[in-house]
Amino acid sequence: MRIAKVGVVGAGVIGRGVAQSLAQTGHEVVLVDVSEAVLADALSDIANGLRFAAFRDPVLRKADHAQIMAAITVATDYRALADVQFVVENVTEDWDIKQAVYRELDRACPAECVFAVNTSAVRIARLAAVTGRPANIVGMHFMNPVPQKQHVELIVGPDSSDGAIASAMTLLDQLGKQAIVVRDSPGFVSNRVMMLMINEAIAVLEEGVASASDVDAIFVHCFSHKMGPLATADLIGLDTILNTLDVLRDDCGKEKFAASLLLRRMVDEGRLGRKSGSGFFEYSMRKEVQRDGD
Ligand SMILES: NC(=O)c1ccc[n+]([C@@H]2O[C@H](COP(=O)([O-])OP(=O)(O)OC[C@H]3O[C@@H](n4cnc5c(N)ncnc54)[C@H](O)[C@@H]3O)[C@@H](O)[C@H]2O)c1
Secondary structure, eight states: OOOOEEEEEOOSHHHHHHHHHHHHTTOEEEEEOSOHHHHHHHHHHHHHHHHHHHHHOHHHHHSOHHHHHHTEEEESSGGGGTTOSEEEEOOOSOHHHHHHHHHHHHHHSOTTOEEEEOOSSOOHHHHHTTSSOGGGEEEEEOOSSGGGOOEEEEEEOTTOOHHHHHHHHHHHHHTTOEEEEEEOOTTTTHHHHHHHHHHHHHHHHHTTSSOHHHHHHIIIIISOOSSOHHHHHHHHOHHHHHHHHHHHHHHHTOGGGOOOHHHHHHHHTTOOBGGGTBSSSBOOOSOTTGGGTO
16 A cells, blocks of 8 residues: 655754655655754755756656645644654654654554654664554664665564564655665664774874875775765764764663764864764855756
8 A cells, every 4th residue: 555644753964855755756744843943944955955856867857846845744743743654753863852752753643653763773672662552663774865875774673563564665665765674783784884984984083094085085996985984974964973873882882882082072063064064074055956056
């Protein structure tokens, strides 16, 4: 059965990408955040994102963008989620915030609604335990930027039912994306490995072993990665990197995940990467399509 109406909770870096991907593939979207300002910025970013995506996608080039935008309703009240069939949750990577959100979602959404946790590291089972519907919880770790990435790490929790997994697969199929299925574990596969690499790249920068450009150049030119670890950290958001390392250290009990001091200092200073305009590299705050005079 087609999933027609989807709640997207959290309209930050990744939530707005999920909302755009859903809207441009014909879904009705209810986008919820605690901040009206974030929601307004998200709508403007999604409209820009659609124009950008249309350069590469002939179907989207011919589509009515106003109609796609009209399929997105924004709200700060969880009651707007009363009739959604599926929720993708993308709030701040912080245990206290996430668990409070799942209690609210449980109250606001229909009993049969499936919740997909979009987290960098939190175990799905921990969040499933705070809801009254542990069988209806799966993990969907979307990659950034969501509209451009074809693959999603789909995390199966110990209580995830076959029905919930099938619903998640259906939604990904409707989005034109493919699942790579993994079992529940802190950081799953992607971030358990990648966060260590990013943290160590920051440590070698901090020790003066190489400049930020040269650290990344090793990975781009020698290992043929599309981006180096420091540019990747800027794209993800340094606050999200720090929160993810903290979750991994607390949940795994391993000091190897202790965040480098430079990372903590940059987050304290508000240097969060692309989203703040400054991180390991500097970014223009102008949006991609506006640069073309659109
Ligand atoms: N940034 C990435 O590349 C990336 C990739 C995959 C997964 N994730 C995960 O997705 C989640 C969101 O990450 P992000 O980078 O978008 O963070 P972000 O800080 O950009 O956005 C988080 C959003 O959650 C909102 N929020 C906070 N409390 C809320 C609540 N109670 N109800 C509704 N909204 C609330 C905030 O206002 C903010 O807009 C995190 O768990 C992160 O680990 C991030």
